[in-house]
Amino acid sequence: MARMTKAIKFLKKAEAALMAAIEIYNKPNFQYREETFAILALNAWELILKAKLIGEKGNDVRCLYVYETHKTKAGHQSQKLYLKKNRAGNVLTIGLNRVIAELDNKTQVRLSTAIKKNIVALIEIRDNAIHYINASPQLAKQILEIGTASVKNLIEVAKAWFQHDLSNYNLYLMPIGFVSTSQATALAWSTDEKNLVRYLAELVRDSEVNIGTDYHVSLAVNLSFTRSSKDTASILAVTDDPNAPRVQLTEEDIRRKYPWDYAELNRRLKKRYIDFKCNAKYHRLRKPLVMDSRFTKSRYLDPGNPKSCRKDFYNSNILREFDKHYTREQ
Helix, strand or coil, X not given: CCCCCHHHHHHHHHHHHHHHHHHHHCCCCCCCHHHHHHHHHHHHHHHHHHHHHHHHCCCCHHHHECEECCECCCCCECCCCEECECCCCCECECCHHHHHHHHHHHCCXXXXXXXXXXXXXXXXXXXXXXXXCCCCHHHHHHHHHHHHHHHHHHHHHHHHHHCCCCHHHCCCCCHHHHCCCCCCCCCCXXXXXXXXXXXXXXXXXXXXXCCCCCCCCCCCCCCCCCCCCCCCCCCCCCCCCCCCCCCCCCHHHHHHHCCECHHHHHHHXXXXXXXXXXXXXXXXXXXXXXXXXXXXXXXXXXXXCCCCCEEEEECCCHHHHHHCCCCECC
């Protein structure tokens, strides 16, 4: 059995921290839900980023150590560096912000701006946790959307950096957590919480334009309940079966599902890959995908005439197909 490398050990710990964060968040009745999630999610990020840094440094864990100088007998600071230790006598390691700086400045890895801002948002939530009790519905929803983006970002990073697929676990934050029929508690709308709500909203708003990346600062989560007229609701799936029940989609619904035209698709591909060219190879790969309704919706000038002029619109899932053939930008 092959020995597990230091980087993979850190990756496994990051996976455990992420699963703990999600499990705590999804508990049906937990009074410290948002705060605990932020703490554990940040722990997961620190561990996976340390795993990447160790991997970039040849599995040498010493790249994480904190060093310091000592005073000499003459009272001057020594030129020699010594390992800094904690009160238990163990070597201190660098923190999350330092790990990000080390990756940016001393490796070929460039962490996405969206990931950095998402981590900043989690740090603010954690650091402000002491200032509010039982987050109000608005703040809870903000944290849910930032947390959802954080989980997705971490899954994408694990796959891109380590070929480790966490999506098999179906890791989702359940939106039931922020749904409440009662009013916020007495301290829910303190000045401190209002400041945090405003800061998070500004951070997300300033990051809304993020072309050509799978990473996000926040992901909108909308929840609604609909009463079914029958005892059991029907299962819905896209199908070519002429006998299946019909569901009408508006033009707006279709454009939400297929938001990119040809020019936008090309722009995102150029941004996403370091070796992408709009050449014969690209068109050879793209043309079969145009026939797949999972990726493309063709709109005809004359809907009843398939030979009329048409315009193709693309779903973002098409990027997964091109990932198999091109090299991602770090």
